[in-house]
Amino acid sequence: MYRFLLTRQWVIITVVAIALIPTMIWLGFWQLHRHDHRQALNKLISTSLAAEPVPVETLTSVGGSVAHEHLYRRVTAHGHFDTAHELVVRRRTNADDRVGYHVLTPFVLDDGRMLLVNRGWIPSPTSQTAFPDIPAPAEGEITVTGRLMPDETTAESGIKDVKGLPDRQIMLIDSKKVGALLRDSGDTAAQNVLGGYIELISPAPANGSPQLLPSPKGDSSWIGVDDINLPYAIQWWLFAACVPVGWLILARREVRDRRAAEQTTAGKENEPAAV
Known part of the structure; x- marks a missing residue:
């Protein structure tokens, strides 16, 4: 009765089912990994924002990079703004999703x-080529x-570093590239640019x-507000369990x-012949 499982159609169905099970299990663990990564990042952000500010030079250096554990850490710096060499970063949105x-x-x-x-x-000015008017910072x-x-980086932000x-x-805030750009423009203070940057608070x-x-x-x-990765992981595992059942x-x-x-065929064969 089960010899039909050896037919071409059922061999294909069985092979596909066998392939789907480990694939869906892997997708579930991939979503779980993303959930764990998001939870770790949320914990890091909460810890960084709650910590007391420290001098910026204690967490970064000239030509260096910002360690992951220092992400969003509040820092302080004393000095003055150099508005003569101010730059703007294109294609950024505000809280209302306006592009500027x-x-x-x-x-x-x-x-x-x-x-x-x-x-x-x-906000973006009418002309995309003219440098916008920017309110001055504290003097x-x-x-x-x-x-x-x-x-x-393009890999992390998804923003392409357009040239010209x-x-x-x-397009991107890269301290090394910005430093080189400022030096090319004649800014002598850009010889020693600290790695990374800060988002101003005060x-x-x-x-x-x-x-x-x-x-x-x-x-x-535990799950995280707006965290869809854990539900997706469970969903993929349920799909994997449904495959053999299906x-x-x-x-x-x-x-x-x-x-x-x-039975229908046998019934027809047992019917008396018409006279």
Whole structure:
């Protein structure tokens, strides 16, 4: 009765089912890994935002990189803004999903080293080639506080590093590339640029522009607010469990249909011949 399992159709169905089970199990573990990564990142963000600010030079160095454990750590720096060499970062959105620019202003520390400060968001001007009007930051010697961020990359951000942009416009905040760009423009203070950059927290702009970037919200709950990875993992594992069940149901239905067909055929053969 089960010889039909050796037919071409059922061999293909069985091979596909066998291949689907480990694939779906792997997809479930992949989603679980993403869930664990997100939970670890949420914990890191919460810890960093709750920690007391420290001097920025203790967590990064000239030409160095920002360690993952220092992501979003609040840091301070004392010095002055260098608005003469200010840049804008294209294709950035604000809290209302409006597309505009991020303002990247060099901040020269007391010892001459330079820190890149993302002062926030401004709307795009009518002309995409003209440098926008940007409200000036606080003047003179000040202390700034911000969230420490690593250099941006295309792989992490998904933003393509387009070349040939208008003067003083960039796509990604990369301290090494920005430093080279500033040095090429004649900025002598850009000889010693600290790795990474900071998102400005204070002092806030007097007129609300640029718009300060919102602080990320850490989430330490088990599943996590808006976390779809854990439900997806469970979903894939349920799919994997359903495959053999579905295969068995189809096979039993095939057996039932074949038996019914055989009984019908046998009944017709046993009918008396017409006179």
